[in-house]
Amino acid sequence: ANPQGLPYPSGPTPIPIFGNYFQLPKVAPWETYEQWGKQYGEVVHMENLSEHSIIINSAKVANDLLEKRSNKYSDRPPLLMLNMMGWDFDLGFIGYGPRWREHRRLFHQEFRQAAAQRYMHTTLGKAHELIRRTLESPDHYLDHLRHFGGANILAIVYDYHVKDASDYYVKLVEKATVMMAESQLPGASAVDYFPVLKYLPGIRNYAKEGLRLTVEMCDYPFNYVKDRMSRGEGQECMASKLIERLQASGNTNPEDWDTIRCVSGAAYAAGADPIVAALGVFFVAMVLHPDVQKKAQEEIDRVVGDDRLPNYDDRESLPYVEALYREVLRWRPALPLSISHATTEEDVYEGFFIPKGTTVLMNLWAIHRDERTYPEATKFKPERYLNPDGTVKDNYPTSAFGGGRRICPGRYFADTGMWAVIALTLSSFNFSQSKDGTGHNMPGRYGDGMISHTLPFKYNMGVRSEKHAKLIEMTANA
Numbered sequence: 107a108n109p110q111g112l113p114y115p116s117g118p119t120p121i122p123i124f125g126n127y128f129q130l131p132k133v134a135p136w137e138t139y140e141q142w143g144k145q146y147g148e149v150v151h152m153e154n155l156s157e158h159s160i161i162i163n164s165a166k167v168a169n170d171l172l173e174k175r176s177n178k179y180s181d182r183p184p185l186l187m188l189n190m191m192g193w194d195f196d197l198g199f200i201g202y203g204p205r206w207r208e209h210r211r212l213f214h215q216e217f218r219q220a221a222a223q224r225y226m227h228t229t230l231g232k233a234h235e236l237i238r239r240t241l242e243s244p245d246h247y248l249d250h251l252r253h254f255g256g257a258n259i260l261a262i263v264y265d266y267h268v269k270d271a272s273d274y275y276v277k278l279v280e281k282a283t284v285m286m287a288e289s290q291l292p293g294a295s296a297v298d299y300f301p302v303l304k305y306l307p308g309i310r311n312y313a314k315e316g317l318r319l320t321v322e323m324c325d326y327p328f329n330y331v332k333d334r335m336s337r338g339e340g341q342e343c344m345a346s347k348l349i350e351r352l353q354a355s356g357n358t359n360p361e362d363w364d365t366i367r368c369v370s371g372a373a374y375a376a377g378a379d380p381i382v383a384a385l386g387v388f389f390v391a392m393v394l395h396p397d398v399q400k401k402a403q404e405e406i407d408r409v410v411g412d413d414r415l416p417n418y419d420d421r422e423s424l425p426y427v428e429a430l431y432r433e434v435l436r437w438r439p440a441l442p443l444s445i446s447h448a449t450t451e452e453d454v455y456e457g458f459f460i461p462k463g464t465t466v467l468m469n470l471w472a473i474h475r476d477e478r479t480y481p482e483a484t485k486f487k488p489e490r491y492l493n494p495d496g497t498v499k500d501n502y503p504t505s506a507f508g509g510g511r512r513i514c515p516g517r518y519f520a521d522t523g524m525w526a527v528i529a530l531t532l533s534s535f536n537f538s539q540s541k542d543g544t545g546h547n548m549p550g551r552y553g554d555g556m557i558s559h560t561l562p563f564k565y566n567m568g569v570r571s572e573k574h575a576k577l578i579e580m581t582a583n584a
């Protein structure tokens with residue numbers, strides 16, 4: 107209801123019935139939405155076949171709506187295609203309410219800041235494996251990052267240790283998330299606008315394949331942990347802890363068992379891809395900015411020396427590396443449009459009407475390029491996170507992880523994983539732009555999906571010295 111007849115926020119002019127459906131950008135939509143923000147205001151309204159969406163283009167509006175009015179802005183849009191593919195197991199897509207709250211509580215228990223510290227040792231080991239692989243085949247760094255992402259989360263959630271790049275579980279989550287991402291953004295999936303299409307055989311088969319993958323993704327690794335526990339094998343991991351707790355309480359309620367299976371599956375599903383995308387940004391930034399790379403290496407050489415590789419104990423003594431890592435998160439957010447929120451009630455903001463059920467996009471791309479907060483925003487400048495005396499500022503680009511009650515609950519774990527890879531890679535390798543890099547081989551091209559990955563490019567990479575090569579081999583075999 108809109109008794110006062112208030113207008114919607116401004117936006118591109120809709121056409122009858124279809125609204126803005128045909129104007130929806132498919133390529134780097136965040137850039138078009140940023141332009142619309144400049145043209146129409148910090149909140150842009152769109153209508154697609156009578157579904158309302160707003161785009162938030164500034165940190166202030168994100169704070170006003172997602173934080174201060176989080177009781178109204180914490181739902182997810184119901185996406186028919188995602189549900190047909192079984193993604194409603196994942197707390198990331200569960201609507202705002204008691205079921206989401208319970209999943210999120212269990213997830214948070216295992217990934218809050220203090221809990222995430224328990225995983226640091228394992229993560230560092232996986233980062234060592236990454237640089238050993240890089241030493242063996244430096245031309246495949248982006249593949250090694252992918253492998254790291256999968257290996258890291260599978261070890262933490264299921265105590266499952268990936269052997270080679272073709273590992274079944276790594277491929278499984280990759281395939282499933284590609285299908286999920288294709289169906290997520292407004293306009294991406296025609297079924298969400300024309301539900302009748304779900305009866306078309308092509309679409310039905312697509313959904314069926316998606317469903318098969320999500321079921322496998324939740325069941326296989328969870329059963330692997332249960333089997334090993336019943337034989338008294340395996341190390342502690344997220345799933346084993348959830349299982350133990352439930353067993354200890356004598357709870358046999360199938361719904362509660364299903365919840366821990368889903369929460370583990372959600373961590374597995376969400377725990378690799380965004381880190382891989384964000385580390386791809388790190389790699390692009392370093393190839394394009396040899397001066398920054400060099401400064402970070404000088405700091406590592408000065409503080410850590412070349413008799414050992416950096417570890418978490420060094421983190422506080424490496425302010426430039428810290429600033430560089432934060433600038434990676436800011437410069438190019440891995441989820442440029444976050445994950446859509448939705449309103450559970452109607453709202454009025456600055457005189458504009460926002461209906462119940464509106465999809466809310468947080469344009470992290472635009473927020474991170476706002477010159478008012480980040481002068482020379484397009485430049486990669488770690489110094490923006492440093493005080494004049496070289497110490498690290500208090501500000502951390504938390505917005506890279508979304509906002510409000512839905513803010514990424516994996517962010518502490520992501521933080522330690524990214525830092526380890528960044529510090530170890532910089533300490534051990536030099537990388538630069540390849541002279542053969544032209545057109546499609548140039549660094550700085552990204553995919554258009556919800557999780558926007560660096561596209562492959564040509565580069566040169568080599569170990570910094572024979573001594574570093576020995577260190578890598580020694581550490582990885584330790």
Ligand code: HEM
Binds near residue numbers: 213376519
């Ligand atoms: C650099 C790495 C990462 C980035 C940039 C990132 C970013 C995000 C963003 C932008 C959101 C949406 C927040 C919102 O709706 O406002 C999100 C949600 C989520 N992330 Fe992450 N994430 C990262 C790593 C991880 C990891 C490692 C995990 C798991 C261990 C994880 C688990 C989740 C989950 C479960 C949600 C859904 C939360 C909910 O709907 O309540 N993320 N993440």
